[in-house]
Amino acid sequence: MLKLSTSRTLIASSIVVLLAGCAAGNPYGGQQQQQGGSNKTAIYGGLGALGGAAIGAATSSKKDRGKGALIGAAVAGAAGAGYGYYVDKQEAELRRSMQGTGIDVQRDGDNLTLIMPGNVTFGTDSAAISGSFYGTLNNLAQSFNQYDQSTIEIVGHTDSTGPYQHNMTLSQRRAQSVADYLRNQGISGNRMNVRGVGPDQPVADNTSAQGRQQNRRVEINLRPIPGAYQ
Known part of the structure; x- marks a missing residue:
């Protein structure tokens, strides 16, 4: 008994x-x-x-x-x-590893979004990743390899300054640079989708310097792989 x-x-x-x-x-x-x-x-x-x-x-x-x-x-x-x-754990890990890097981690239901300001990630009018940002991307790659049940959408954004087509091309090149770096760190290309939207999706007013700075960014959207969890 x-x-x-x-x-x-x-x-x-x-x-x-x-x-x-x-x-x-x-x-x-x-x-x-x-x-x-x-x-x-x-x-x-x-x-x-x-x-x-x-x-x-x-x-x-x-x-x-x-x-x-x-x-x-x-x-x-x-x-x-x-x-x-699963996403509770990944969110906590990303918030810990991204603390102090300038990267904002946002959550909407089971979807996570990482917002990388352009001034942190790239030089002015450049698609070359800043050397100081490599460590942050390495931490991201480590997390993406550990938590591999999500798709990775990488979206480049610019402000509205300059020719429209130039901004569209620059946003695509910047998103592609991030994807290429992550792929070199072992992230499967099958999980990643890359696109540039130029100035078409602003989050702030382009008439102010502060607003334009907020609009220059790369976002990484993490979504559940269909069928991974029921």
Whole structure:
């Protein structure tokens, strides 16, 4: 009876811990994240934990039943949370590694966007990556290799100063430079999509110097690979 009670206690404890962890969700949930994302992670992660604990206990020997419940709950809880759990982890890692680099990490539901200001990434009117930015791109490549269940869309943007076609070409070349560098760091070209939109998608007023600086940027959009998580 004592062993059975211990096993049940371990199962209950594992479920409570996993539910609490999932409910806490993303530490950055209040920043650029749609409401309800963490709740979905908690619901599916908790249900997975319940099922996993039961399976883990059932498939373990009587001696290791409590340990099996803990392992089953942890594995199934993560899987049950699906892409929401996955992107929680990736977001936290990107925020940590991009801190102090000038790169802004934004989240919208299960989608992540990295905003790289043009003055940080490139010289004026140039598509050559600044030498000081290589370390940041290396960190990005490491994260993209670790978290490989997302597509990578790289979009170049400019302000409206100068000829339109020149800006379109420059934005494409800058996005391509980032893609080429990431590919050299082991990122599969099949995951990446590259395009330049020139001045067509401003985020600020082009009539001010500050606004134009905000518009000169490269964005990297991370989206779930279709079918990777159900």
